[in-house]
Amino acid sequence: MIGVNSDDPRAQRTRARLKAAVLELAAEQELATITMSALARRAEVNRATVYLHYPDVDSLVTDAMEDAVAAVARAAALCPLDAPRDRAPDPLAELFEHVSANATVYARMLGPHGSARFAARMRERLTAELTGRFAGGRRPPGWEDVPVDVHAAYLAGALVGVLAHWAAGEGGDRAEEAALAFWRLFRAACRSAP
Amino acid sequence: MIGVNSDDPRAQRTRARLKAAVLELAAEQELATITMSALARRAEVNRATVYLHYPDVDSLVTDAMEDAVAAVARAAALCPLDAPRDRAPDPLAELFEHVSANATVYARMLGPHGSARFAARMRERLTAELTGRFAGGRRPPGWEDVPVDVHAAYLAGALVGVLAHWAAGEGGDRAEEAALAFWRLFRAACRSAP
DNA sequence: TTGCTTATGCGACACATGTTGACTAATCGA
DNA sequence: TCGATTAGTCAACATGTGTCGCATAAGCAA
Numbered sequence: 001m002i003g004v005n006s007d008d009p010r011a012q013r014t015r016a017r018l019k020a021a022v023l024e025l026a027a028e029q030e031l032a033t034i035t036m037s038a039l040a041r042r043a044e045v046n047r048a049t050v051y052l053h054y055p056d057v058d059s060l061v062t063d064a065m066e067d068a069v070a071a072v073a074r075a076a077a078l079c080p081l082d083a084p085r086d087r088a089p090d091p092l093a094e095l096f097e098h099v100s101a102n103a104t105v106y107a108r109m110l111g112p113h114g115s116a117r118f119a120a121r122m123r124e125r126l127t128a129e130l131t132g133r134f135a136g137g138r139r140p141p142g143w144e145d146v147p148v149d150v151h152a153a154y155l156a157g158a159l160v161g162v163l164a165h166w167a168a169g170e171g172g173d174r175a176e177e178a179a180l181a182f183w184r185l186f187r188a189a190c191r192s193a194p
Numbered sequence: 195m196i197g198v199n200s201d202d203p204r205a206q207r208t209r210a211r212l213k214a215a216v217l218e219l220a221a222e223q224e225l226a227t228i229t230m231s232a233l234a235r236r237a238e239v240n241r242a243t244v245y246l247h248y249p250d251v252d253s254l255v256t257d258a259m260e261d262a263v264a265a266v267a268r269a270a271a272l273c274p275l276d277a278p279r280d281r282a283p284d285p286l287a288e289l290f291e292h293v294s295a296n297a298t299v300y301a302r303m304l305g306p307h308g309s310a311r312f313a314a315r316m317r318e319r320l321t322a323e324l325t326g327r328f329a330g331g332r333r334p335p336g337w338e339d340v341p342v343d344v345h346a347a348y349l350a351g352a353l354v355g356v357l358a359h360w361a362a363g364e365g366g367d368r369a370e371e372a373a374l375a376f377w378r379l380f381r382a383a384c385r386s387a388p
Numbered sequence: 389t390t391g392c393t394t395a396t397g398c399g400a401c402a403c404a405t406g407t408t409g410a411c412t413a414a415t416c417g418a
Numbered sequence: 419t420c421g422a423t424t425a426g427t428c429a430a431c432a433t434g435t436g437t438c439g440c441a442t443a444a445g446c447a448a
Contacts, residue, residue, distance in 0.1 A: 242397080
C-alpha cells in the first residue's frame with residue numbers, strides 16, 4: 001500500500017493477515033486502543049513490516065472495511081426510487097440486516113471513538129454513487145435548483161447519521177423497522193419536490 | 195475536566211490556554227499531527243498538567259469546539275420550518291456564513307483526518323435538538339410513522355454531511371447558495387410527507 | 389496575616405511509535 | 419536451475435505517551 005509491490009504474493013498474504021487481525025481486534029476492543037504493536041502480534045507479522053503497508057491503524061481499518069463500504073454504496077445505488085412507501089426495498093432491508101448483524105463493529109466505527117476516515121470514506125462513496133445516479137438525467141423532478149453534489153451529500157450524510165444513531169443505541173434488533181423509517185425519509189427526498 | 199476543580203481560577207486559566215492553543219494548531223496543521231507535547235509547548239503549560247484536564251487531543255479539540263457545536267444546534271433549533279422555499283432562513287444563512295469563514299477548520303474537523311468525536315458530538319447535539327423540537331406535538335404532519343429519533347438522526351446526519359462536503363471542496367465561496375440548497379432539502383423533510 | 393488545600397512544575401519511568409540499516413529468504417525472470 | 423529483485427525479519431534509535439512522586443506556589447478560609 002505504500003512501498004511494496006501489491007502483486008507480490010508475500011505482500012498479499014501479509015495484507016490479508018493484517019486486515020483479518022484488525023477486524024478481530026475491532027470486534028474485541030475500542031478502535032483507539034488498537035496499537036500497531038498489538039496488530040503486528042495478532043497478525044504474526046513483524047512490526048516494521050506493518051509500516052510497509054499502512055501508515056497508521058486508521059488506514060488499515062478503512063482498507064479492511066472497504067467491502068462494507070462498497071456494500072452500503074451498492075444498496076443506495078440499487079434502491080428502486082419508485083418503490084411503494086410502506087415497504088423498504090430489498091437492498092435497503094438487506095443493508096440494515098447486515099449492519100444489525102455487525103452492530104458492534106459499526107457502532108465502534110461510526111461512534112465518538114471511531115474512525116473519521118471510515119466515516120468520511122463511506123460518505124464519499126455514497127455521495128459519488130448518488131451523484132452518478134442523479135447525473136444521467138435521472139434526476140428526481142423538482143430538485144433541479146439544488147446542486148447534484150449537495151443533494152447527494154445530503155442523502156449520504158443522512159444514511160450515515162441514521163446508521164450511526166441506530167447502531168449506537170440498542171439498535172441490534174428491529175432492522176426491518178429502521179430500514180422502513182429510513183426508506184420513507186430517503187424516498188421523499190428522491191422524488192418530486194414540493 | 196478530569197481530576198481538578200473546574201472552579202479554581204488556575205485551572206480555568208490553564209484550560210483557556212489549552213483551548214486557544216489547540217485552535218491555533220488546528221488552523222496550522224492536520225489534527226492527527228497535533229501532539230500533546232506540542233500542545234503543552236504552545237499553551238506554555240507543563241505536559242503532565244495537560245493530562246490533568248484532558249485524556250487526549252480529541253477531547254481537547256471537542257471541548258474547544260463546543261461553542262461551534264452549540265451554534266450549529268441553535269441554527270437548527272431556530273430555523274422556522276414554515277419559511278418560504280426560495281430563501282434560506284437567517285439562522286441557516288448565518289450558520290453557512292460562519293462555516294464559510296472557518297472553512298479550513300471545519301474541513302479538518304469533519305474530513306478524513308478529522309475528529310470522529312467532534313462529528314459524533316455535533317450529530318448528537320443536532321439529534322437532541324431536533325428530537326426536542328419534534329417531540330412537543332410540533333411534529334410535521336405525515337411523518338407519524340417514522341420514529342422521532344430516526345427522523346432527527348436523519349436530518350442531523352444530512353446537515354453534517356452537507357457541511358463536510360461543502361467545507362471540503364473549495365467551499366469557501368457561495369455560502370448563500372449552499373445554505374439555500376440545504377434549506378430546500380431540509381424543509382421538504384420537515385413538512386407534510388408525501 | 390497564617391495555615392490548609394491543591395493546581396502546577398519538574399524529573400523520571402516504562403512503553404508505544406515511526407524510522408533506519410543490515411541480514412534472510414521468498415519470488416520471479418531468463 | 420540460477421541470479422536478481424525485493425518482502426520480510428531483527429535490532430536499535432529518537433521521540434511521543436501516560437503516569438508517577440515530590441517540590442513549589444497560587445488560591446482560599448480563618
